[in-house]
Amino acid sequence: MCAIECGKRGRTVLVIDHAERTGSKIRVSGGGRCNFTNLNITPDHYLSRNLHFCTSALARFTPRDILSLVEKYHIAYYEKEEGQLFCVKSAREIITALEQECGQAGAEIRLSCRVSDISHAKMFAVATSEGMFSSDSLVIATGGLSYSKLGASDFGHEVARKFKLRVTQVKPALVPFVFQGRDQKIFKGLAGITVAAAVSIGRKKIRGNILFTHRGLSGPSALQASLYWEPGEPLLIDLLPLLDIDEVFLSARQSKMELHTLLAGHLPKRFVQTWCDHMVISKPINQCSDKELKSIAEGLHTWRIIPKGTEGYDVAEVTAGGVNTNELSSKTMESKKISGLYFIGEVVDVTGLLGGYNLHWAWASGYAAGQFA
Ligand SMILES: Cc1cc2nc3c(=O)[nH]c(=O)nc-3n(C[C@H](O)[C@H](O)[C@H](O)COP(=O)(O)OP(=O)(O)OC[C@H]3O[C@@H](n4cnc5c(N)ncnc54)[C@H](O)[C@@H]3O)c2cc1C
Numbered sequence: 001m002c003a004i005e006c007g008k009r010g011r012t013v014l015v016i017d018h019a020e021r022t023g024s025k026i027r028v029s030g031g032g033r034c035n036f037t038n039l040n041i042t043p044d045h046y047l048s049r050n051l052h053f054c055t056s057a058l059a060r061f062t063p064r065d066i067l068s069l070v071e072k073y074h075i076a077y078y079e080k081e082e083g084q085l086f087c088v089k090s091a092r093e094i095i096t097a098l099e100q101e102c103g104q105a106g107a108e109i110r111l112s113c114r115v116s117d118i119s120h121a122k123m124f125a126v127a128t129s130e131g132m133f134s135s136d137s138l139v140i141a142t143g144g145l146s147y148s149k150l151g152a153s154d155f156g157h158e159v160a161r162k163f164k165l166r167v168t169q170v171k172p173a174l175v176p177f178v179f180q181g182r183d184q185k186i187f188k189g190l191a192g193i194t195v196a197a198a199v200s201i202g203r204k205k206i207r208g209n210i211l212f213t214h215r216g217l218s219g220p221s222a223l224q225a226s227l228y229w230e231p232g233e234p235l236l237i238d239l240l241p242l243l244d245i246d247e248v249f250l251s252a253r254q255s256k257m258e259l260h261t262l263l264a265g266h267l268p269k270r271f272v273q274t275w276c277d278h279m280v281i282s283k284p285i286n287q288c289s290d291k292e293l294k295s296i297a298e299g300l301h302t303w304r305i306i307p308k309g310t311e312g313y314d315v316a317e318v319t320a321g322g323v324n325t326n327e328l329s330s331k332t333m334e335s336k337k338i339s340g341l342y343f344i345g346e347v348v349d350v351t352g353l354l355g356g357y358n359l360h361w362a363w364a365s366g367y368a369a370g371q372f373a
Pocket residue numbers: 016017018019022023024025026028029030031034035036037113114115141142143144146147150151152153154155316317318344345346347355356357358359360362
């Protein structure tokens with residue numbers, strides 16, 4: 001996006017990428033259908049040490065702008081849920097559109113090109129496997145650390161440090177949680193089961209499905225919770241966020257119905273079976289004491305787990321944290337210290353929620369820098 005915009009301004013542009021193909025993350029994004037933006041984008045959908053940093057770029061490049069490109073290339077798209085726009089056919093179409101736009105703007109792309117050193121005197125000098133390049137602007141768009149198999153590296157953070165720009169602490173995010181050993185043993189049989197839940201972490205409450213995996217928890221609300229989670233913190237999971245199970249127990253108080261039969265009316269059967277085998281003792285409701293029912297209700301509304309960790313960078317959709325936004329102009333993405341040096345996309349400490357926000361940040365910050373670099 002940045003190369004296209006720079007090229008349109010008549011700049012001579014070279015995109016250097018060590019990967020063999022362009023846009024590898026776009027290709028795998030959205031399960032291969034690329035959730036390329038979200039109609040409801042606001043700065044509130046982003047996390048950063050400076051929550052206002054993304055406002056300016058997002059105001060200048062809106063979902064309508066990326067849609068113009070998508071429509072120009074006749075790429076069919078649809079709204080999945082809550083404003084999330086996906087390609088009908090394939091993420092590959094977005095890559096092709098960007099490549100063609102680059103071509104038309106005269107921006108050259110060099111793939112399989114390794115960068116060994118960057119230095120700066122009057123100009124930037126970039127030493128690569130294909131020789132030395134010099135330029136008066138240098139834009140770092142090397143993304144985060146997640147999915148190293150797709151070419152991700154900490155290169156961008158290293159460049160920032162080299163030029164004495166601060167980098168905030170980074171962590172894998174939008175990533176599944178891994179259970180502690182005991183929970184893993186209990187719940188691994190539930191892999192593939194989803195529960196409409198609400199995951200709370202600190203004061204943050206995220207509604208949506210959780211998905212049991214062989215090792216822990218995934219699904220939209222667990223992934224989103226990983227943005228806020230720090231090691232050792234508990235997750236509180238409401239397994240029945242739309243129901244007051246106390247009321248249900250009260251109305252069935254005299255019933256001889258087994259607890260697990262009652263719960264199976266509200267939760268997946270296999271989940272209830274495991275829950276009743278390990279967390280409570282199933283018996284007829286009328287034989288449960290008030291105290292027992294209260295504790296069961298509490299367990300279901302505030303299931304407390306302390307994850308062992310997350311699945312890490314190999315699986316994370318994004319890297320939270322990055323180049324400290326105080327180092328950059330929110331209008332241009334240029335370093336305040338080093339004139340001509342720009343950082344855009346995921347390498348910057350701006351992380352979007354799940355739902356097309358991260359790619360939109362990549363487009364918007366790229367567009368912003370593209371007007372100045
Ligand atoms: C599985 C998966 C699914 C995702 N799905 C979505 C989604 O549906 N919607 C959404 O909004 N976001 C999604 N994301 C996140 C989104 O893909 C990223 O936030 C976005 O691609 C970041 O764009 P970027 O240009 O900053 O970095 P990237 O897209 O990561 O691009 C960085 C480029 O820099 C190159 N590079 C890295 N290091 C070097 C180096 N040392 N030398 C030369 N080149 C280098 C890489 O090869 C790569 O081409 C997903 C991520 C993953 C991993």
